[in-house]
Amino acid sequence: MEINKYTYQVSWSEEDQEFVATVVEFPSLSWLDPDRQQAEQGLFALVSEVVEDMEANGENVPEPIGGQKFSGRFNVRISPTLHRRLVIEAGVEGISLNALVTQKLAASL
CATH class of the missing domain: 3.30.160 (Double Stranded RNA Binding Domain)
Structure with missing residues (x-):
């Protein structure tokens, strides 16, 4: 190695x-x-x-x-309440839930 x-x-x-x-x-x-x-x-x-x-x-x-390969996908389990809040926020922003979560992750780095 x-x-x-x-x-x-x-x-x-x-x-x-x-x-x-x-x-x-x-x-x-x-x-x-x-x-x-x-x-x-x-x-x-x-x-x-x-x-x-x-x-x-x-x-x-x-x-x-x-040296590892990454697919760009991963699953996250969250509470139903948080899921609902994120869906609402994405709707208000006029973007998909995936796009919203990607933005939030990128902003936290």
């Missing part, structure tokens, strides 16, 4: 007063360091060890998100 294809992020942690590196495909892993590059390098090394261990034990290693 090519660990450099995983989805890494490095951000400042005010609480820890250090940079924290995280990887989306392994939400329980992180690495703290006062230096941004060292935080990322530390996490790369940790992910490499974890993947190596998982492979050695025959465990399923997460596929990098960037």
